[in-house]
Amino acid sequence: MLPNTSRRLLASGSRFALLPVVIPAMALLTGCVTAPDTQERTATIQRTTNGVPHITAPDPETLAYAMAYAYAQDNVCMTANQLVTVRGERSRHFGGATPGLLARRMLPNEQIDFFIAAHMDDAVLDKAWAGASAESQALARGAVGGYNRYLADHAGKLPAVCNGQSWVRPMTLTEFRRQGELTAVQAATAALADAMLGARPPAAVAEVASPVNLADAADAMRDAGLLDSPLGSNAWAFGKDVTANGRGLLVGNPHFPWAGVNRFWQVHLTLPGSLDVMGVGIGNFPNVTIGFNKDVAWSHTVSTGKRFTLHELTLAAGDPTSYLLDGKPVKMTSRSVSIQTRGADGAVQTKTHTLWSTQWGPMVVIPRAGLNWTAKTAYALKDANLGNVRATDSALGFGRARNVDEMRQAMKNIGTPWVNTLAADRHGNALYADVSVVPDVDAAQLKRCAPSPGAAALLNAAGLVVLDGSKSSCDWQRDPASPVAGLIPIERMPVTVRTDWVHNSNDSFAYTHPEQKWSGISPMVGTAVLSRPRTRAGLSEIPEMLARGKVTPDAAQNQLFSNRNFMGTVVLPDLLAACANAPSPEARDGCAALRGWDRSNNLDSRGAHLFREFWRAARNVPGVHRLPFNPAEPVATPAGLKMSDAAVAGKVWETLANAVKAVRAAGFALDAPLGSVQRPLITDEPIALHGGDEIEGVLNNLGNQFAPAISAKGLTIDYGSSYVQSVTFDDRGPVARAVLTYGQSTNPASPHANDQMRLYSRKEWPALPFHEDDVAKARMGDVMRLTRP
Numbered sequence: 001m002l003p004n005t006s007r008r009l010l011a012s013g014s015r016f017a018l019l020p021v022v023i024p025a026m027a028l029l030t031g032c033v034t035a036p037d038t039q040e041r042t043a044t045i046q047r048t049t050n051g052v053p054h055i056t057a058p059d060p061e062t063l064a065y066a067m068a069y070a071y072a073q074d075n076v077c078m079t080a081n082q083l084v085t086v087r088g089e090r091s092r093h094f095g096g097a098t099p100g101l102l103a104r105r106m107l108p109n110e111q112i113d114f115f116i117a118a119h120m121d122d123a124v125l126d127k128a129w130a131g132a133s134a135e136s137q138a139l140a141r142g143a144v145g146g147y148n149r150y151l152a153d154h155a156g157k158l159p160a161v162c163n164g165q166s167w168v169r170p171m172t173l174t175e176f177r178r179q180g181e182l183t184a185v186q187a188a189t190a191a192l193a194d195a196m197l198g199a200r201p202p203a204a205v206a207e208v209a210s211p212v213n214l215a216d217a218a219d220a221m222r223d224a225g226l227l228d229s230p231l232g233s234n235a236w237a238f239g240k241d242v243t244a245n246g247r248g249l250l251v252g253n254p255h256f257p258w259a260g261v262n263r264f265w266q267v268h269l270t271l272p273g274s275l276d277v278m279g280v281g282i283g284n285f286p287n288v289t290i291g292f293n294k295d296v297a298w299s300h301t302v303s304t305g306k307r308f309t310l311h312e313l314t315l316a317a318g319d320p321t322s323y324l325l326d327g328k329p330v331k332m333t334s335r336s337v338s339i340q341t342r343g344a345d346g347a348v349q350t351k352t353h354t355l356w357s358t359q360w361g362p363m364v365v366i367p368r369a370g371l372n373w374t375a376k377t378a379y380a381l382k383d384a385n386l387g388n389v390r391a392t393d394s395a396l397g398f399g400r401a402r403n404v405d406e407m408r409q410a411m412k413n414i415g416t417p418w419v420n421t422l423a424a425d426r427h428g429n430a431l432y433a434d435v436s437v438v439p440d441v442d443a444a445q446l447k448r449c450a451p452s453p454g455a456a457a458l459l460n461a462a463g464l465v466v467l468d469g470s471k472s473s474c475d476w477q478r479d480p481a482s483p484v485a486g487l488i489p490i491e492r493m494p495v496t497v498r499t500d501w502v503h504n505s506n507d508s509f510a511y512t513h514p515e516q517k518w519s520g521i522s523p524m525v526g527t528a529v530l531s532r533p534r535t536r537a538g539l540s541e542i543p544e545m546l547a548r549g550k551v552t553p554d555a556a557q558n559q560l561f562s563n564r565n566f567m568g569t570v571v572l573p574d575l576l577a578a579c580a581n582a583p584s585p586e587a588r589d590g591c592a593a594l595r596g597w598d599r600s601n602n603l604d605s606r607g608a609h610l611f612r613e614f615w616r617a618a619r620n621v622p623g624v625h626r627l628p629f630n631p632a633e634p635v636a637t638p639a640g641l642k643m644s645d646a647a648v649a650g651k652v653w654e655t656l657a658n659a660v661k662a663v664r665a666a667g668f669a670l671d672a673p674l675g676s677v678q679r680p681l682i683t684d685e686p687i688a689l690h691g692g693d694e695i696e697g698v699l700n701n702l703g704n705q706f707a708p709a710i711s712a713k714g715l716t717i718d719y720g721s722s723y724v725q726s727v728t729f730d731d732r733g734p735v736a737r738a739v740l741t742y743g744q745s746t747n748p749a750s751p752h753a754n755d756q757m758r759l760y761s762r763k764e765w766p767a768l769p770f771h772e773d774d775v776a777k778a779r780m781g782d783v784m785r786l787t788r789p
Helices: 004-010 060-087 090-094 109-119 122-130 134-153 173-184 193-197 214-223 391-400 404-410 443-448 458-462 533-547 553-560 566-577 585-595 608-618 646-665 755-761 772-778
Strands: 042-048 052-056 099-102 105-108 232-238 249-257 264-271 275-282 290-292 296-302 308-316 319-325 328-331 333-342 348-357 377-383 419-425 430-433 466-468 495-498 501-504 678-680 715-717 719-721 723-729 734-740 783-787
Touching (some): 060 109, 060 134, 060 275, 060 783, 090 109, 090 333, 099 109, 105 193, 109 333, 232 533, 232 553, 249 290, 249 296, 249 419, 275 723, 275 734, 419 501, 430 501, 501 533, 566 608, 585 608
Parallel strands (some): 052 264, 308 466, 678 715
Antiparallel strands (some): 232 249, 232 296, 319 328, 333 348, 419 430, 430 495
16 A cells, blocks of 8 residues: 555645636626737636536647646646656655655656656657647647646645645656656556666676566566556447447446546547547546547557567677677667665765666566576567657547547557557447557467567466567568558457447457457457456346347446446355355354345445455465356356365365455454445545455456555555446437546545545436537636636
């Protein structure tokens, strides 16, 4: 769990309030508020229920300027804190040993700073941004200017956590670009920051590789967030064949962190005659990431595509800093980077670290996966998302799309870094597409460029792709159809449009729809392995819902928040049937509590917390299932508990007894209602939360990234269901309902810090005003006019 000080820094912001520059709505109608020479650079900001801003501007730069200003009203301290990260100054301000958040991982600040110093190449980012559209560049300038304007307007009046702090400084365009880079590489280089920093030449020439423990290698990748990550999403898109109104219906349910740079923020952006889009942005991204316009709605889910490859180097004899490429030695390059770090005594000192790199990329070591730098072999990492500045242009295309075909066109630049896209349009079409950033390596090349046996075994065991780095022919392929050299083009990625339905819960494209067939897709994009209980739940619950009649927004919302515990329905019958043989008082007490559980994760579900603690350990018992996985029945298997096997039964009873002890030690009754146990970590307000953990197959996924087990504070939640939306269409346009589970603001003093969490607790989905007249009716407070210089 994060220390309280770190929690406040990660989840902090600024309260929304009426500012001195706010003009009463009636004054706006007179036309005499803004001089003619500034009207071309003036945006309006209207807030509606739950603090959602509706921003209208005459040009992209002014739009982003106003968006950044409004975002700072809610989250200024969080932005300031993230800027400390991308500057590489966390150790200087917060102490080198103190943990901080680097994208998805908690690492000591010193490691974070060294990673930023080593990874960020501002000249390369400048070159990449030079290739972005003029509109995206304008949005970037506006985002920087709007944040800086807010700091200037509120000097000395920021929230307490950051007011007057030396680390709160204006943003530069370089720092804005670094934020985008860090977001892009979080599924590769940033996740392996410690692996990059730990790479150094062997101390002795005689050093040799250590044996590979494949199970530990898999755990290492889970710890890095690169295998079976709890962070994910559900998305359902229904077409005209199955919807009650004959139009498209989209349900989006991303499972993202509730604090930090990956936190969502609701917004409605309008460039009259050019763009009218509503939904959520993420961090300081100057656009809508997930949302809808008058014709199309979309959501994203983290995809199974690989974002990097490792390259096994054959080192030159007697020189561990030279490697062979096509039989010729190539010298590695080294460079030193320095950071300022503050010790426990407050003294600041300079520390230096040396990094090594190759033509493939930086050197890395992953000892738990057996990937070490020895006298004979070493490993380098090549990240497909380096310099990916295309996401803003993709988002603009999504926001302007008039149908799912135009959504597909917007993906052709391969700008979405690590997500699937699901969409539905008003014409009744449903789209699934994984057009994310994936290295162009096909199955034949994986076989032809296989590394040593131990490294090759990591692909199936730990999801790591290791290629032979001694051959230039093992580099990524260059397809002329791809707009980005080395990446798989859209023509060879999985894309389908249907008129019934598609779904994704973070397994591969193979499970988009039971009748969807695929061919010719690289295993780098995904395979037929089904690893997520939520995928099984979705493939079970969607047909059940459709069997009751054509789907409506209410039906889909109710299905998602029914909170059925899929694994509970799968394994509990066998456990209860064997309870007469429970060998200990604790196991018998556990049986009694679970017998009264409704196998759901609603607020009044009694015993749900006990099942979670039990299943967290029981799922890892070897041979635990009565029916093992059958590829022909991926939804129905694995299933049951193999209680007829004495060894398995013994372990199952042991895990149940341990779960009972853990729940009691935490101070909770075994049959306590879930709402009294499951609470948010990001606030001290005791808001009861429904939903279940990734391991349970509850579609409405909630969890804790760093401390999932029950404690005296209960089951404390810091990630999961975040921006939950349902969107269909009528003759006017979108009919949208959504809840942002944690609210708009990270400032505890804001009325919008926890307001939507209370709505989520009550399973309420607020209607979102989209049309101009609806926004005017729902407006709360005055209209703000903001003019950029």
